[in-house]
Amino acid sequence: MEATVSQAPTTQSDSQRDLLVVKHLKKYFPVRGGLLKRVVAQVKAVDDISFTIRKGETFGLVGESGCGKTTAGRTILRLIEPTAGQVFFEGKDIAKAKAGEMKRLRRDMQIIFQDPYSSLDPRMVIGESIAEGLVAHGIGTAREREQTVLRVLRDVGLHPEHARRYPHEFSGGQRQRIGIARALALRPKFIVCDEPVSALDVSIQSQVLNILRSLQRQYGLTYMFVAHNLSVVEHISDRVGVMYLGKMMELADREEMYSNPLHPYTKALMSAIPIPDPNLKRERIILKGDVPSPLRPPPGCVFHTRCPIAQKGLCDKEIPAFRNVGQTREHWIACHLVGDKEGN
Amino acid sequence: METVDNILEIHNLKTYFFTEDGEVHAVDGVDLEVRRGETLGVVGESGCGKSVTFMSVLRLVGMPGRIVEGNVVFNGQSLLELPESEMVQIRGNKIAMIFQQPISSLNPVFKVGDQVAEVFETHQGLNHEQAVQRAVEMLAQVGIPDAKRRAESYPHEMSGGMAQRVMIAMGLAMTPELLIADEPTTALDVTIQAQILDLMRALKERIGMSIVFITHDLGVVAEMADHVAVMYAGQIVEYTDVGTIFREPKMPYTQGLLGSIPVLGVIKDELDSIPGTVPNLVDPPNACRFAPRCRARVEHGLTICEQAEPQLLPVGSTTHKVRCWLYHDCPSLNYVAPHSTGIAAEPRLEPSATPARA
Numbered sequence: 001m002e003a004t005v006s007q008a009p010t011t012q013s014d015s016q017r018d019l020l021v022v023k024h025l026k027k028y029f030p031v032r033g034g035l036l037k038r039v040v041a042q043v044k045a046v047d048d049i050s051f052t053i054r055k056g057e058t059f060g061l062v063g064e065s066g067c068g069k070t071t072a073g074r075t076i077l078r079l080i081e082p083t084a085g086q087v088f089f090e091g092k093d094i095a096k097a098k099a100g101e102m103k104r105l106r107r108d109m110q111i112i113f114q115d116p117y118s119s120l121d122p123r124m125v126i127g128e129s130i131a132e133g134l135v136a137h138g139i140g141t142a143r144e145r146e147q148t149v150l151r152v153l154r155d156v157g158l159h160p161e162h163a164r165r166y167p168h169e170f171s172g173g174q175r176q177r178i179g180i181a182r183a184l185a186l187r188p189k190f191i192v193c194d195e196p197v198s199a200l201d202v203s204i205q206s207q208v209l210n211i212l213r214s215l216q217r218q219y220g221l222t223y224m225f226v227a228h229n230l231s232v233v234e235h236i237s238d239r240v241g242v243m244y245l246g247k248m249m250e251l252a253d254r255e256e257m258y259s260n261p262l263h264p265y266t267k268a269l270m271s272a273i274p275i276p277d278p279n280l281k282r283e284r285i286i287l288k289g290d291v292p293s294p295l296r297p298p299p300g301c302v303f304h305t306r307c308p309i310a311q312k313g314l315c316d317k318e319i320p321a322f323r324n325v326g327q328t329r330e331h332w333i334a335c336h337l338v339g340d341k342e343g344n
Numbered sequence: 345m346e347t348v349d350n351i352l353e354i355h356n357l358k359t360y361f362f363t364e365d366g367e368v369h370a371v372d373g374v375d376l377e378v379r380r381g382e383t384l385g386v387v388g389e390s391g392c393g394k395s396v397t398f399m400s401v402l403r404l405v406g407m408p409g410r411i412v413e414g415n416v417v418f419n420g421q422s423l424l425e426l427p428e429s430e431m432v433q434i435r436g437n438k439i440a441m442i443f444q445q446p447i448s449s450l451n452p453v454f455k456v457g458d459q460v461a462e463v464f465e466t467h468q469g470l471n472h473e474q475a476v477q478r479a480v481e482m483l484a485q486v487g488i489p490d491a492k493r494r495a496e497s498y499p500h501e502m503s504g505g506m507a508q509r510v511m512i513a514m515g516l517a518m519t520p521e522l523l524i525a526d527e528p529t530t531a532l533d534v535t536i537q538a539q540i541l542d543l544m545r546a547l548k549e550r551i552g553m554s555i556v557f558i559t560h561d562l563g564v565v566a567e568m569a570d571h572v573a574v575m576y577a578g579q580i581v582e583y584t585d586v587g588t589i590f591r592e593p594k595m596p597y598t599q600g601l602l603g604s605i606p607v608l609g610v611i612k613d614e615l616d617s618i619p620g621t622v623p624n625l626v627d628p629p630n631a632c633r634f635a636p637r638c639r640a641r642v643e644h645g646l647t648i649c650e651q652a653e654p655q656l657l658p659v660g661s662t663t664h665k666v667r668c669w670l671y672h673d674c675p676s677l678n679y680v681a682p683h684s685t686g687i688a689a690e691p692r693l694e695p696s697a698t699p700a701r702a
Contacts, residue, residue: 202601206617207619209606231606235612272534276566278590287539290505
């Protein structure tokens with residue numbers, strides 16, 4: 001047990017294979033109060049997570065609201081400064097990168113947001129919005145930038161004349177396409193997709209998912225796909241991580257995760273999803289209670305307060321190690337009670 | 345139409361919004377029935393009119409919206425003609441409604457116990473003390489732990505799941521005959537959604553009420569509904585029992601909707617998608633509203649879809665109805681449908697010049 005405790009999935013990292021290596025990443029937000037605005041508490045939004053993202057894959061990060069998945073995505077891009085830990089992008093520790101170096105790295109790392117309306121400047125025509133990154137990085141002449149804008153618009157299924165329109169003239173699905181076009185303009189290697197389809201209707205959602213996938217093939221992109229919808233994550237991802245209250249609970253490749261979930265939280269989460277098949281009868285695990293406040297996460301395993309199999313004296317005392325229990329393929333899990341014998 | 349087992353019937357309901365941009369035909373000729381004791385799932389994407397339909401049933405549509413035509417019959421009583429004073433007795437008492445955003449549906453400055461108690465004070469004339477007592481009982485019934493203490497909480501002190509339980513407690517306080525649940529779990533996390541769906545099923549059994557479950561989530565429909573109505577652009581486009589809608593959807597829109605959702609455990613390389621977006625409901629075309637996005641129309645080379653409005657008519661079994669020219673003939677236009685069911689539709693080629701009625 002001791003030997004595996006410190007092992008994060010990163011210990012076997014491989015610079016040929018991995019694009020991004022995250023080690024013991026933490027992000028605590030201070031809560032200030034009182035007369036002198038002292039720090040009275042910490043919200044442990046991301047609390048010691050480690051994982052790798054391989055070149056050309058889609059890494060899905062799922063969890064319920066407040067689990068820290070969005071903070072994880074933003075901290076990796078250093079849109080939020082990490083409290084501790086390391087993030088290696090192509091071998092360079094971006095947590096230590098200086099401003100100039102960071103700016104260069106940003107060309108390779110882009111983000112697509114959930115709400116495409118609030119992430120576009122309402123007073124800029126979308127051609128300008130898309131070209132903004134190119135201008136900021138001083139890429140190309142005005143003429144070349146225009147060519148790029150037209151190319152990425154075409155890539156996401158929009159028309160050249162759209163470049164001269166304003167965000168309010170587009171529907172939600174079209175705006176999300178603009179968000180994608182904007183991220184693509186700099187020809188990045190890596191894109192964090194933060195709940196990119198959760199604000200969209202299902203018929204539009206599938207259009208956007210199909211575009212993301214075809215662009216990935218076309219440009220060899222690597223995605224980190226942050227979402228709460230497990231079915232969407234299953235559809236789009238190659239490997240999947242499940243977060244709960246700032247911790248990574250389970251991590252495996254898609255097939256392994258969905259056919260053989262081991263963590264009691266993952267099992268409950270999957271059984272809770274309504275399946276569009278009225279004839280399907282499933283055993284449903286209904287978790288009791290709510291997610292505890294990240295201001296006061298429970299001691300020991302953060303999930304023990306809702307866990308159907310938690311053991312007193314163990315789960316409420318000791319933090320489970322995040323360890324690989326997979327035999328033939330990786331399967332990481334943070335649970336005292338499962339994974340050693342069953343499964344695999 | 346048989347009236348025996350229907351708790352609610354909606355006939356040709358039209359609710360329009362009179363905006364600066366023109367008349368928005370949000371609900372445009374909805375015919376629907378809810379059987380006693382069943383759960384009717386109403387599915388559709390945003391803006392299809394599913395919420396406005398049932399806000400109209402309760403006469404809760406405010407300016408600039410107005411019910412311009414149609415009839416709503418609840419337990420044999422026509423709701424649109426009732427004086428407001430009688431309507432107040434129906435709302436909350438006989439028909440209750442719960443909404444998507446529980447926290448914003450509660451009054452932030454009152455304790456939740458007092459808000460539930462108000463229902464008992466209004467409808468049963470209980471004094472405050474008795475009413476609060478009943479409220480605590482209701483909160484316990486909807487699975488709020490330590491209900492007596494939680495009754496003292498303000499809405500902001502509650503999680504989304506707990507606040508939705510409070511809304512359900514309030515909705516069910518008068519044991520209504522019909523509960524209209526408008527996306528009640530959409531804002532909740534899946535593990536909390538599972539709790540709330542479980543609770544609604546248990547309460548339905550116990551009280552024996554009918555439920556209209558409005559949602560965009562086909563998974564939730566599969567789990568909760570007995571019959572399903574699919575809405576598109578202000579109209580019902582398909583109606584049948586829950587088994588049939590998933591096994592044999594007829595309307596191309598329903599088929600597209602089912603194909604476009606990723607299903608847990610089913611890996612597809614590419615999802616089906618419906619091209620284009622929903623039409624603008626300001627003066628929509630008086631033909632099939634789905635025609636511009638319909639692949640089946642193109643495949644079959646149909647022109648009628650853009651000329652005449654299809655009607656919601658049976659296909660095969662009498663309980664399966666579809667609004668689609670793939671299934672219904674039109675003798676007056678010499679049109680025979682590719683999947684003809686032998687049922688003829690009488691199209692309205694011209695906009696019906698019906699005078700608006702308040």
